[in-house]
């Protein structure tokens with residue numbers, strides 16, 4: 018079974034849809050041809066045989082009446098009847114036997130069986146069962162039709178009515194039997210010539226069907242070939258716009274799906290390019306400042322020592338910024354790597370947040386910003402402590418950075434049976450609604466110069482979002498300029514890989 022499967026998958030021909038269409042057309046086309054070429058002569062033959070038999074029966078009925086009326090069974094010397102019997106025999110190229118009710122042949126047109134007794138089942142039946150009608154039998158191997166007709170007095174009209182009213186006819190006494198063998202040589206000849214014709218016709222039609230079966234798959238699969246070309250053109254870079262192949266619903270679906278893939282690839286490519294541009298720009302800014310500071314020091318050999326110190330301290334700050342950007346870029350790339358390994362452990366979220374707040378408090382105190390933790394419930398969850406730390410540190414950092422002097426930051430923790438919820442609320446400058454869709458983009462800042470001034474890299478929120486997503490959670494925000502901002506984070510209590 019396994020080998021068969023392997024063979025199937027290794028064979029290009031067996032797996033092709035072309036072969037299936039070819040076989041389908043071939044069977045659908047050739048089968049009727051074969052049936053036609055076999056059944057046509059057979060049907061013709063049986064129709065002709067039936068017609069011949071019923072024609073003979075009609076003739077015999079007439080003859081039977083004549084036999085009765087001339088009392089032939091008691092007087093076989095009737096010349097007229099004998100001539101008629103001979104005529105019928107020669108007309109049908111056959112033989113007529115007249116048999117009486119004792120099964121004795123009283124007349125044979127071949128004159129060989131006269132006086133002999135015939136014990137044929139059909140003859141006996143015709144004689145012994147008064148209701149038996151004419152019997153015809155076709156013997157193709159000996160090429161004749163045998164018709165047996167009981168010779169009975171046809172009931173008169175009154176008798177027929179009498180019989181129809183339910184009483185027995187009674188008078189229709191069988192006097193004997195007419196047995197005729199009719200040669201079917203002429204029928205055979207016609208049938209065999211028809212057979213030859215049907216065979217030829219079948220062969221020609223089969224050839225046409227075979228040719229069609231070879232051509233049709235190619236025609237039917239043209240749109241698929243077109244589709245393959247379109248896709249390979251795009252993948253080898255000849256074309257950037259995938260052409261629609263809507264000849265079939267199926268190809269349209271594939272080409273639509275491919276179009277979506279291309280659009281997505283293009284978006285990814287654009288965002289990658291944009292990212293590279295942004296990274297270069299962000300990394301260049303501190304470099305430029307450092308270069309200006311260093312150049313100005315070098316250009317004036319008499320620079321006083323304190324200016325040296327001041328400029329070097331500025332250069333030091335720029336180096337710190339450069340380092341921070343690189344650090345955060347590495348975090349982004351680590352978090353956005355889909356295969357980022359999660360180091361999951363049971364963490365007390367309340368204590369965890371308290372520790373983060375404690376670390377940020379000295380910075381907040383400088384601008385008299387109050388940080389409060391509201392624990393509505395004790396929460397213990399399965400999380401990656403390092404990655405989740407990035408989320409809350411960034412959100413609380415932002416809540417302080419973009420706050421006003423003497424402002425407040427309130428962090429709330431709550432949970433239900435499935436998730437835990439952390440919200441970070443501030444009384445800061447707020448975020449305009451039009452920035453909501455872009456706020457998690459890398460390097461996006463509402464106010465570039467302000468962010469940079471307070472040491473922002475524009476990567477904090479994208480790191481936070483990537484990390485929340487790795488925990489299979491969600492993040493959303495509400496904000497009103499000049500009133501404040503709330504970030505809501507929802508994360509499942511139990512981590513499912």
Ligand code: ADP
Pocket residue numbers: 411415416419443445446447448456461462463464468469472473474475476477478479502
């Ligand atoms: P940054 O390093 O600039 O803070 P983030 O990705 O953390 O970068 O934030 C992106 C931008 O979103 C910030 O530059 C700022 O304009 C805005 N922002 C983030 N958090 C807040 C907040 N709590 N209040 C007001 N604006 C905010």
